[in-house]
Amino acid sequence: MQLSQNPSTPILKTLAKKISKVSISELLNDSERVAELNYEIGEIKVDLSRQLLTTSVLSHLIKMANTSEINIKINKLMDGTFLNKSENRPITHFNLRNTSRRNAASWLKLKTFVKKVRDNKEILDVVNIGIGGSHLGSKTAESALKYYCDGPDIHFASSVDPSSMSDILNKCQPKKTIFIINSKSFKTTEVLNNAKLAKQWLKNNNQQQKEFIYVVTASKADAITWGVSEDNIFDFDEGVGGRFSVWSPSGLPLMLAIGVNNFQKFLDGAFIVDEHFRSEDSIRNVPIMMSLVRVWNRNFLNYASHGIIPYEYGLRNFPRYVQQLEMESNGKGVDLDGNTLVMPASPLIWGEVGTDAQHSFFQFIHQGRDIVPVDILVSELPAKLDANSKHVEGHKILVANALGQAEALAFGKENLTEPHRRFHGNRPSSLISWKKSNPYNMGSLIALYENITISSGLIWGINSFDQWGVELGKEITKGLLDENGSSKIRPQLKRFLR
Ligand code: F6P
Secondary structure (H helix, E strand, C coil): CCHHHCCCHHHHHHHHHCHHHCCHHHHCCCHHHHHHCEEEECCEEEECCCCCCCHHHHHHHHHHHHHCCHHHHHHHHHHCCCEEHHHCEECCHHHHHCHHHHHCHHHHHHHHHHHHHHHCCCCCEEEEECCHHHCHHHHHHHHHCHHHCCCCEEEEECCCCHHHHHHHHHHCCCCCEEEEEECCCCCCHHHHHHHHHHHHHHHHCCCCHHHHEEEEECCHHHHHHHCCCHHHEEECCCCCCHHHCCCCHHHHHHHHHHCHHHHHHHHHHHHHHHHHHHHCCHHHCHHHHHHHHHHHHHHHCCCCEEEEEECCHHHCCHHHHHHHHHHHHHCCCECCCCCECCCCCCCEEEECCCCHHHHCCHHHHHHCCCCCCEEEEEECCCCCCCCCCHHHHHHHHHHHHHHHHHHHHHHCECCCCCHHHCECCCCCEEEEEECCCCHHHHHHHHHHHHHHHHHHHHHHCCCCCCCHHHHHHHHHHHHHHCCCCCCCCHHHHHHHCC
16 A cells, blocks of 8 residues: 555645644643653664654554554564565565574574684784675674774775775785675676776785685575685575665674674664564554654655764764665655555655764754754763773763754744844754664664664555666666677767776
8 A cells, every 4th residue: 555545644634734833842842742752672762752743643643554554564574474576585684683593504604704704813804895785784883883893804895996995905915804795696796896806906916715705695606606615605595685684694794893792782682673663563663653754754744855863973874874775775666566656755865973964964954945854863872981081071062962953953043133043943853862882782773774664665555675776777887888789878988988
C-alpha cells in the first residue's frame, strides 16, 4: 500500500493544513506530551518533543503505521520471508547481529584472521578498497570509535581518482600493508581499478599478492577468476545489502581496527535495537516513531530535506553514511508493484558535524524560507575520558551547543524592528543522545538509523533494498570507455580530455 492509499492520509493532510497555528514552544508546555515523546532504546535516548506533533497528529500517524501492518512486515523482514522483489531475494542482514551467528564456520574464519593480523606486529596498515556500502559503514564506525582502535591503521580508498590510492600508498610500506578488496558484486569499476593499482604496487615492490591481498565479497567466483585464492576470500550472502553490510565480513576493516571483542559488542548493540524493533508496539517503537516523523515532515508538512548534525568530531562521517543509507534505500519513484508513487518518498538527507555546521549552513536552517528538520546527535560523555579532564571541558561546550541549537530552532526570537535579526522559531528537531560513544552504543546508533530507513520504506510502500537508479549512469560510462562500443556520445569525451 502506498502512503497515498493509506486511510489515515486524508485526515493527516487536513491536520497539516492547520499546522501554522501550532507552536512548538506551546507544545513543550505539555509535560505529559513531552514525557510521551521521550524514548529509550538500548542506551540511546531519543527526544521527539520538539517536533510539530500534536496529540491528534500522533494518534493518526500511529494509526497509519498500524494500517500499513508495519509490525507484521517487520517480523517478516527479520524472519527472511519479506522478499526484495526486484532482485528476488530475502533480506538477511539482521541474522548477522544475532549471537547464533558466532558458531558458524564463516565467523570463525573471520575471527581467526582478525586475531592473526592484529597479533602480527609487522602489519602496520590496512587499505580497504571499496565504495558506497562497502566503505561508509566501516569508515563511519572506525572514526566514531577512534579511542578503541588499537590495531593497524586503516585507510579507505573509495574514489577511482588515482590520487586517492597514491596518497594512501605514499603512507604505506610494502610488506607491512595488507589490502582488503571489499565489493559485494566484485564488479564495481572504481574498486576493480583501485585493486589493480594495489596489485601493481605489490608487484613493483616484489611482494606476493597471496600474502597481502584479501577479498570480501558475495561473488566468490568472480574474485577467484580475478586471481585470489579461496583461502583469502571472506564471502557473505547476497541478501545482505551493501548499505546494511557493516555487520558482515564487509566490516572487516572495522574488526581489524577495534578487535573481535569490541566488534561483538558492536553487534550486540545492534541486536538490542532489532529486538526492540521487532517486538515493541508502534507507539513505543523508536525506529517506527522516528520514521513517522520523517513521513510527517516530508509528506504532510512538505519539508523536502532532513539534516543530520552529530555533535562529536568522531561522528563526522555519520551524515554521509545516513545519506547513502536513506537516499539509496528510499530515493524511489515506484511502489513495490512498480506503480508510480503519488506522494514522494525519501527526503534529501544532508548534514555536517556540529559545531562546524553552525558556521556554514545554519544561517539557512535558522532563517531560510525552507524549513529543514534536523536530527541533533550528542553523547553525554566525551569520546575520550582523560585524567586531566581536557576533553570533559570541551565536551561541555559541545553539548551546550547541541542543546542551544535545538532550543533556538524551537523558540526563535522575536524582533519587530530589525527583521534580519528575527528568528521565527517553530523549526523542528529531534535530539538523540547516549552515554558514551563505545562499540555497543555505536552498533545501536547505526542499527537505529537502518531500522528508521526500513520502517519509512514500509510506510511509503516501496522496496528499500534495491538501487536500480545507480545503473544507467554506470552503463553510459562503460559505453564511453569502450573503444569498440556503439556509444553515440563517445566523441564528446574528447572535448573533456587533453
Ligand atoms: O552505487 C551502488 C552500489 O551498488 C551500492 O549499493 C554499493 O554499496 C556500492 O555500489 C558498492 O558495490 P559493491 O560492494 O558491489 O562494490
